[in-house]
Amino acid sequence: MSKFIVRGGNVLAGNVKVSGAKNSVLPIIAASLLGEEGISVIRDAPPLDDVMTINKVLESLGATVTYDREVITVNAQHIASCEAPYEWVRKMRASFLVMGPLLTRTGFTRISLPGGCAIGTRPIDQHLKGFEAMGAEINLGQGFIEAKSQGRLRGAKIYLDVASVGATENIMMAATLAEGTTVIENAAKEPEIVDLANYLNGMGAKVRGAGTGVIRIEGVEKLHGCEHTVIPDRIEAGTFMIAAAVTGGNVFVEGAIADHLGPVISKLEEMGVTVEIQENGVRVIACKPLKAVDVKTLPYPGFPTDMQSQMMALLLVSQGTSVITETVFENRFMHVDQFRLMNAEIKVEGRSAIVTGESKLSGAKVCATDLRAGAALIIAGLAADGTTEVSGTHHIDRGYVHLAEKLSGLGADIWRIAIDEKQTSQEAEKVLVTVKEEMPALKIQPSWA
Numbered sequence: 001m002s003k004f005i006v007r008g009g010n011v012l013a014g015n016v017k018v019s020g021a022k023n024s025v026l027p028i029i030a031a032s033l034l035g036e037e038g039i040s041v042i043r044d045a046p047p048l049d050d051v052m053t054i055n056k057v058l059e060s061l062g063a064t065v066t067y068d069r070e071v072i073t074v075n076a077q078h079i080a081s082c083e084a085p086y087e088w089v090r091k092m093r094a095s096f097l098v099m100g101p102l103l104t105r106t107g108f109t110r111i112s113l114p115g116g117c118a119i120g121t122r123p124i125d126q127h128l129k130g131f132e133a134m135g136a137e138i139n140l141g142q143g144f145i146e147a148k149s150q151g152r153l154r155g156a157k158i159y160l161d162v163a164s165v166g167a168t169e170n171i172m173m174a175a176t177l178a179e180g181t182t183v184i185e186n187a188a189k190e191p192e193i194v195d196l197a198n199y200l201n202g203m204g205a206k207v208r209g210a211g212t213g214v215i216r217i218e219g220v221e222k223l224h225g226c227e228h229t230v231i232p233d234r235i236e237a238g239t240f241m242i243a244a245a246v247t248g249g250n251v252f253v254e255g256a257i258a259d260h261l262g263p264v265i266s267k268l269e270e271m272g273v274t275v276e277i278q279e280n281g282v283r284v285i286a287c288k289p290l291k292a293v294d295v296k297t298l299p300y301p302g303f304p305t306d307m308q309s310q311m312m313a314l315l316l317v318s319q320g321t322s323v324i325t326e327t328v329f330e331n332r333f334m335h336v337d338q339f340r341l342m343n344a345e346i347k348v349e350g351r352s353a354i355v356t357g358e359s360k361l362s363g364a365k366v367c368a369t370d371l372r373a374g375a376a377l378i379i380a381g382l383a384a385d386g387t388t389e390v391s392g393t394h395h396i397d398r399g400y401v402h403l404a405e406k407l408s409g410l411g412a413d414i415w416r417i418a419i420d421e422k423q424t425s426q427e428a429e430k431v432l433v434t435v436k437e438e439m440p441a442l443k444i445q446p447s448w449a
């Protein structure tokens with residue numbers, strides 16, 4: 001167990017490099033299962049817990065996976081099992097993405113019901129509707145789902161009731177080896193869908209229209225491994241942009257692709273932040289005070305739900321009242337209670353949160369309720385008076401590479417400490433007091449500096 005300790009008040013400045021996108025690399029690793037010949041080489045694969053988890057899922061299915069310095073190789077020529085074990089699938093929702101590749105390649109798969117961040121009920125009906133339309137028979141067991149097909153899947157026209165990222169990816173992968181053409185209507189348009197389509201096409205698939213609402217996949221007989229570089233993580237980039245803004249800082253976010261961050265950049269500009277788009281990244285220059293804005297989360301190209309909690313942290317210290325409306329997930333305001341522990345004034349009414357600006361945030365002991373909530377609490381900690389202790393770090397490790405080191409490299413006072421579960425609370429308090437006193441001296445050099 002560990003905790004992040006953040007002491008607020010420092011202005012962030014400097015250069016921070018964005019890692020490869022978690023939400024791209026996970027479906028891409030799952031898609032590697034389609035490669036009956038050759039080996040896939042996936043570059044810029046971030047060293048995240050989620051990446052390790054999906055690698056374990058692939059290994060449990062018989063693939064050989066190596067991971068070295070952000071390069072993953074997958075040899076999936078031999079598939080030994082079509083059942084993804086509960087042990088790994090429960091940890092992460094994206095493990096369900098092996099269903100499409102396994103079903104289309106082998107005609108059978110059994111997967112435990114997926115876990116992941118508790119931000120809503122997160123049904124998988126659209127994935128299953130797609131597989132059924134392609135001729136698969138679906139059986140729901142206790143805690144698992146089985147899908148089988150007689151011979152190859154058949155291409156079909158599938159209209160998604162919601163533009164689900166995961167369903168678009170799963171169906172797109174299943175369609176690559178189906179007989180005939182599949183058309184996905186109301187498909188998700190996220191950059192990660194385009195990245196996956198590019199990878200599949202590198203493997204020999206025929207996917208057209210990714211990034212638009214209609215994707216056409218002409219099935220082929222066989223796919224092979226290929227080389228691919230994962231796109232930069234737009235959510236990590238957005239998180240650093242907001243961290244810079246909350247401190248009134250000047251930060252160059254290297255690798256950030258402005259085209260992927262349209263609504264985040266627009267909202268920051270509306271608030272009074274200067275955003276300079278450069279060839280290899282985005283510079284954020286903020287002078288306090290910032291203006292309040294209203295934000296509504298939507299599927300891409302709308303404002304991303306994965307940036308909602310970080311934006312809430314920024315709006316807490318801006319001038320005026322803001323309304324944040326969450327339309328993608330029905331239970332993604334769990335961080336509100338944690339912000340309240342830091343003296344924030346937020347009222348939740350249905351799907352909207354009314355955020356009172358100019359909060360005098362004060363450091364507190366808080367807990368990350370999900371991955372992005374964890375990042376948001378750290379951002380709030382950067383702006384708060386005193387010291388904030390963020391527990392629940394396992395959520396943060398799912399999606400952020402070296403977050404403390406990267407923020408520390410920009411000048412933040414942030415430290416990660418190990419918590420010994422056997423320690424009494426008094427002993428733990430003593431350790432914390434020492435860390436807080438020694439923090440300036442302890443500040444670590446980032447490994448890439």
Ligand SMILES: CC(=O)N[C@H]1[C@@H](OP(=O)(O)OP(=O)(O)OC[C@H]2O[C@@H](n3ccc(=O)[nH]c3=O)[C@H](O)[C@@H]2O)O[C@H](CO)[C@@H](O)[C@@H]1O
Pocket residue numbers: 022023024026093094120121122123124125126127128162163164165166167188299305306328329330
């Ligand atoms: C690993 C990954 O890429 N995760 C991202 C992905 O999650 P994920 O792919 O799970 O998200 P979806 O796009 O599928 O979910 C969007 C909405 O559709 C609903 N839905 C989804 C599938 C389905 O069969 N039926 C259904 O009703 C969900 O409950 C949710 O309300 O997109 C989300 C929305 O941008 C992001 O927050 C997650 O970070």
Ligand SMILES: C=C(OP(=O)(O)O)C(=O)O
Pocket residue numbers: 023092093094116117119306371372399
């Ligand atoms: C919700 C997220 O991830 P997942 O879909 O893997 O739970 C996220 O990345 O914010």
